Amino acid sequence: DAGVIQSPRHEVTEMGQEVTLRCKPISGHDYLFWYRQTMMRGLELLIYFNNNVPIDDSGMPEDRFSAKMPNASFSTLKIQPSEPRDSAVYFCASSLGLAGARQYFGPGTRLTVT
Amino acid sequence: KNQVEQSPQSLIILEGKNCTLQCNYTVSPFSNLRWYKQDTGRGPVSLTIMTFSENTKSNGRYTATLDADTKQSSLHITASQLSDSASYICVVRGQGGSEKLVFGKGTKLTVNP
Numbered sequence: 610d611a612g613v614i615q616s617p618r619h620e621v622t623e624m625g626q627e628v629t630l631r632c633k634p635i636s637g638h639d640y641l642f643w644y645r646q647t648m649m650r651g652l653e654l655l656i657y658f659n660n661n662v663p664i665d666d667s668g669m670p671e672d673r674f675s676a677k678m679p680n681a682s683f684s685t686l687k688i689q690p691s692e693p694r695d696s697a698v699y700f701c702a703s704s705l706g707l708a709g710a711r712q713y714f715g716p717g718t719r720l721t722v723t
Numbered sequence: 724k725n726q727v728e729q730s731p732q733s734l735i736i737l738e739g740k741n742c743t744l745q746c747n748y749t750v751s752p753f754s755n756l757r758w759y760k761q762d763t764g765r766g767p768v769s770l771t772i773m774t775f776s777e778n779t780k781s782n783g784r785y786t787a788t789l790d791a792d793t794k795q796s797s798l799h800i801t802a803s804q805l806s807d808s809a810s811y812i813c814v815v816r817g818q819g820g821s822e823k824l825v826f827g828k829g830t831k832l833t834v835n836p
Binding site: 653 | 754755764765766768769772774812814816824827828829
């Protein structure tokens with residue numbers, strides 16, 4: 610299994626531009642999570658899906674952030690418009706089940722907004 | 724407020740030595756506690772998951788302990804190797820209808836030859 614796949618691995622964009630991060634979860638997993646990691650705040654859960662349905666988006670910082678999961682094998686996290694404070698590493702993770710289930714993380718997308 | 728505090732923030736040890744990382748939490752009610760290892764530039768990898776009823780869980784040279792009464796957990800690494808150099812993150816899940824995860828800031832471990 611290829612594991613969780615994220616693209617791009619690195620993204621540099623100017624403030625105000627739209628950014629789209631992509632994730633392909635492990636086949637067969639029914640939960641997908643989006644995280645953000647910064648030095649100051651550590652890891653934060655942004656949103657998670659169960660069977661393609663958003664369950665909890667309370668971690669999404671602002672309306673500029675949106676996430677979709679059109680099918681079981683693909684999800685996007687979009688920031689529009691982007692701001693310098695959005696600079697962080699964004700991780701996607703997937704799991705089979707929720708409580709107690711092991712989450713498998715992707716390699717992350719390092720976003721820099723100038 | 725639900726919090727997870729890890730100590731020390733960073734630690735440097737010599738290869739072959741043992742070390743213990745600490746995690747104190749205030750999350751209540753508690754569901755489970757996870758330890759992750761995160762290599763530089765990579766995503767976290769799960770080491771252990773412990774529930775309320777578990778006191779100790781091992782994964783090779785890694786042993787996690789949990790005291791649910793004092794809300795403390797530790798991760799003990801035995802006979803450290805250079806490849807153990809990483810950040811170790813403690814994550815506590817509360818109970819509830821959704822995934823209420825509280826993350827520690829991590830301990831950065833450096834193992835020197």
